[in-house]
Amino acid sequence: MTAQVTGTDILDVAREQVLERGVPLTQEQVLAVLRTGDDRLQDLLALAHEVRMRYQGPAVEVEGIVSLKTGGCPEDCHFCSQSGQFTSPVRSVWLNIPELVRAAKQTAATGASEFCIVAAVRGPDEKLMEQMREGVAAIRAAVDIQVAASLGMLTQEQVDELVDMGVHRYNHNLEAGRSYFPNVVTTHSFDERLDTCRMVKESGMELCCGGLVGMGETLEQRAELAAQLGELEPHEVPLNFLNPRPGTPFGDLEPMPANDALRTIAAFRLALPRTILRYAGGRELTLGDLGTRDGLLGGINAVIVGNYLTTLGRDPREDLALLDELEMPIKALNETF
Amino acid sequence: MFADAGAHGPVARGEDPGAWCGQCGVALVDGDHARCTRRAELEPPRFCVHCRRRMKVQVTPGAWTATCIEHGTVERSTWG
Numbered sequence A: 001m002t003a004q005v006t007g008t009d010i011l012d013v014a015r016e017q018v019l020e021r022g023v024p025l026t027q028e029q030v031l032a033v034l035r036t037g038d039d040r041l042q043d044l045l046a047l048a049h050e051v052r053m054r055y056q057g058p059a060v061e062v063e064g065i066v067s068l069k070t071g072g073c074p075e076d077c078h079f080c081s082q083s084g085q086f087t088s089p090v091r092s093v094w095l096n097i098p099e100l101v102r103a104a105k106q107t108a109a110t111g112a113s114e115f116c117i118v119a120a121v122r123g124p125d126e127k128l129m130e131q132m133r134e135g136v137a138a139i140r141a142a143v144d145i146q147v148a149a150s151l152g153m154l155t156q157e158q159v160d161e162l163v164d165m166g167v168h169r170y171n172h173n174l175e176a177g178r179s180y181f182p183n184v185v186t187t188h189s190f191d192e193r194l195d196t197c198r199m200v201k202e203s204g205m206e207l208c209c210g211g212l213v214g215m216g217e218t219l220e221q222r223a224e225l226a227a228q229l230g231e232l233e234p235h236e237v238p239l240n241f242l243n244p245r246p247g248t249p250f251g252d253l254e255p256m257p258a259n260d261a262l263r264t265i266a267a268f269r270l271a272l273p274r275t276i277l278r279y280a281g282g283r284e285l286t287l288g289d290l291g292t293r294d295g296l297l298g299g300i301n302a303v304i305v306g307n308y309l310t311t312l313g314r315d316p317r318e319d320l321a322l323l324d325e326l327e328m329p330i331k332a333l334n335e336t337f
Numbered sequence B: 001m002f003a004d005a006g007a008h009g010p011v012a013r014g015e016d017p018g019a020w021c022g023q024c025g026v027a028l029v030d031g032d033h034a035r036c037t038r039r040a041e042l043e044p045p046r047f048c049v050h051c052r053r054r055m056k057v058q059v060t061p062g063a064w065t066a067t068c069i070e071h072g073t074v075e076r077s078t079w080g
């Protein structure tokens, strides 16, 4: 125990407020957590883990993701290798329906309950919606897995259509807190993103909405992202650590230090006690094997298995063995937290 | 099924590493590709090692496929 522990110590406050009463940390409180030193990190992770266990339980939600349409996106998200505006080596490519079903089967074979279909677009056009109709129907006929989607900004008609297809969850990240967003994306606004998030929530689909950290934002702006996510109350928050992509405006940034990433995980858990908090992109680079374990014992309760959209992940057997060792069962299909 | 089984494929193999780096697209004889070698653990190749063309690369949860219009397609499983 360090000398810092006093009546107003932020971890003491968080223990009483979040763990005992279930009240999320405010933006200022998240900032105070993000400012704690490495000497408090183990205590912080332990507290975040207790919060996760109390409000979400030991199960871990496992998901696979696949890119239905890769590259050539007209938007300019500065972290993204799929933007057509940068000199990234990623070329445009479409996945066909048999391969999409094969990917869903591979994912289901790991015990995963979620399969998310992603497209690099501003929003879906009719060709993409047609592929979705066919692809979701083919998956649902052949594979026992919940289908989620991430297709950019939606119209109300598209929201309704995705509901009709049986898409149960929709991903649309805030990417960054409102004040840092213009440094990350200039081709659309934070409010446009919020519009889609709100339509998804009202539709009955589960909202999956997270962001990236390590993009040069201040700790204040990182706390702002946590608070703005908290206001939206998404069902799931995927947390990405910037993996600097060659050719993108953020390509020369250094990956975030592992301890900062772990503090962020714990702080987000304390801001979002009842939300699924998922390891998304960048964990291999930022945290490695040891950090992956620390995060699962520090607030994370969901993982993406296998590869990402354009980069490779860990062998799923390593993740599944780790969950087994930590005595964290894989969340079963249709089980709710 | 895939060109990997033939004499040429767009991806470096022991017997024929090609002339270009699959990760950064620079000639293997030019510069230091140690970082590219490390990156290859978390990235599929993007450039054909024989002709330096950018390849069409599809990543799926358990594999990746890379296609050069000149040198064909290679699929690699990334699960076990």
Ligand code: SF4
Pocket (backbone or CB within 6 Å): A073, A074, A075, A076, A077, A080, A081, A082, A083, A084, A119, A120, A121, A122, A152
């Ligand atoms: S909208 Fe999506 S695919 Fe397009 S640049 Fe932004 S993050 Fe990348």
Ligand SMILES: [Zn+2]
Pocket (backbone or CB within 6 Å): B021, B022, B023, B024, B025, B026, B032, B033, B036
């Ligand atoms: Zn290279």
Ligand SMILES: [Zn+2]
Pocket (backbone or CB within 6 Å): B010, B048, B049, B050, B051, B052, B053, B068, B069, B070, B071, B072
């Ligand atoms: Zn070639």
